[in-house]
Amino acid sequence: MRAFDLILGAFGLLSAVEGSNVKRRDSSVQLWPSRGQNNVNIDTNLVLTFSSAPTIGKNGTIRVYNSASGEQVDLLDLSIPVSPSPFGNGSTKANYTDTTTYQTNIIGGMDFYFFPIIVRGNTARIYLHNNQLDYGQTYYVTMDPGVLNLASGPFEGFSSACAWTFSTKAKGPAAGTDQVVVASDGSADFNTVQGALDWAPINPSSWTTILVMDGDYEELVYFQYKTKVLVRGQSQNGTRLGYPNNSAFNPPNRQGPSRRPAFSFKGVADVQLSSFSITNYYRGQAEALLTDGMRIVIDNMRLNGSGDAMTTYGTAYVRDTTLYGDGDTILGYGSVFWENCTISTGAAMSWTRTVQGIHGNVFVNSTILGRDGNNTFVRLQSNVGGVLPWWPYSEVVMINTRTQGIAPIGWGPIQGAPYPDQHLHLWEYNTMDLGGKPVDYSQRLNISQQLTLPANASVISAYTDPAYVLGGWTPVVFS
Structure with missing residues (x-):
């Protein structure tokens, strides 16, 4: 039995009971956390499930109060716009003259625009601002009429201090804990992946393992400056993380890293992601994953993005992973x-x-599929407008690659001034079709190179060694 299964067994594969029916305009609503529920995780969402699909209002507030002190600990105001481009279809350029206040959440120490409520089917999920709840406290929730609407009219919400209450766990994971479990139903240590990552120590002496049970986790994930973190899903297809985000929904800041990925990290070292999927639900410049760190392992993952579907900085080893993108996919x-x-x-x-x-x-031993039937391995753009450097040292090397839907030219387009081809490494060895038949190199771009044996034996051997490519690091994958 895998270690993951043993850990889940310790939790009994608990399924949280989402109960407490409350009548509002003759509609039954199911609440999570249920009224009066104890032992709630501090990263919980607030979830309302109706007998029919609700819609989100344009005004009204959701407030969370500490029951003992009466202090308001969080406020969501629906009159505040979500983003300059809430549907992800506006300008992708930063507008630093825009002084509008948008819905903002601090995630992993960086500000992101976000959806305070997301409706999927009959369920409305309310996203509180991160890290507003504490352990060992009781809270109550108020919601104005019309924050959510039903076919019969506005949902009446909650106005009293006793209509919707819950109490958090007495304490979090014990000091020295090096393994925690995330379950979207609240049955484990955390409800959200971000909650577990916020808890993970910055510079531990040993690895911290975050096990994520199967389920849907619709959340923006971002962390920075952490080391020795392993995030493992229960299964690649069953553990599903994702969010609607792109460069229009979260345009660039004056400072800080890109805000457009569904899942990203910065300035980290020794991080492994294994056995789950990440999807960016918006199109455009919309990464599923952005990696920025040293000695990153991406293992048995399914990544679904759009333009720039995966962006990489630092060093990374990726194995047994499927990446889907619309162009400039890497x-x-x-x-x-x-x-x-x-x-x-x-x-x-x-x-x-x-x-x-x-x-x-x-x-190495990988497959590249062009969905339009005439796609290429790379594109390169010169500094035509004085905006980007030429990138004359770009390197893409393919060894024993199976392909489909790739144009006969293979490499390109190359835009602008000619590249100094002595610096470019656009190399391939033993490129095949999906059936294993060698492809025709006769129309390949003239500044690419087709490696052969025995002439290029030492080059081919070097580039099949991860340590050679990754600056001396030999990856170790935790199974």
Whole structure:
């Protein structure tokens, strides 16, 4: 039995009871946490499930109070707009003259625009601001009429201090704990992945393991400056993280990293993600995952993004992973060794921006699928408008790669001034179709190179070694 199954067994695979029917305009609503519930995690969402689909109002407030002190600990005001582009279809450029206040949550120490309520089917999930609840406290919730609406009229909400109350756990994981479990139904240590990551120590002496049970986790995830963190899902297809986000919904800040991924981290070291899926539900510049750190392992993952579906900085080892994107599917600033992976792309597979002195994207025994039937491995853009550097040291190397839907030219388009091809590494060895038949190299871009044996034996051997590509690091994958 796997260690993950043993841990879940310790929790008894508990299924939380979401009860407490409350009549509002002749409609039954189920609450989570239920009225008077004890032992609630401090990262809980507030969930209302109706007999029919609710809609979100444009005004009104949701407030959470400490029952003992009467202090208001959180406020969600629906009159505040969600984002400059709430549907993710507006401008992708930062507008620093915009002084509008938008719905903002501090996630992992950085501000993001976010949805205070998300409705899926008959369920409305309310997202409190992060880290507002404490252990060992009792809270009550008020909600104005019309925050949610039903076909019969506005949901009447809650106005008294006793209509919807709950109490949090007496304390969190004990000091020295190095393994916790996340379950969306509240039956484990945390309800959310972000809650567990916020708890994880910054610089522990040993690894911290976060086990995530199967379920849907619709949340923006971001953390920074942490080390030795392993996040493992119960199953790749059953443990599903995701969020609607892109560069229009969360445009660039004056300072700080990109805010457009569904899941991202910055300045970390020794982090492993295994056996779950991440989906960005918006199109455009919309990463499923952004990695920024040293010695990152991505193992047995399913990543679904759009443009720049995965962005990389630092060093990473990716194995047995499927990445789906719409174009520039890999935006690569870092050194990444891809092994036994599948990349499905709707345009150029990669825009690799590696600089002199480091390696780029290296694919070994992997598969690249072009969905439009005429896609390419990379694109490169010169500094035509004085905005971007030329990236003359870009490196993409493919060894024993199976392909489908790739144009005969293979590499490109190359835009603007000619590249100094002595610096570019656009190399491939033994590229095949899905049936294992060698592809025709005769129309390949003239600044790409097709490696052969025995002439390039030492190069091929070097690039099949992760340590060579990753600056001397030999990845170790925790199973």
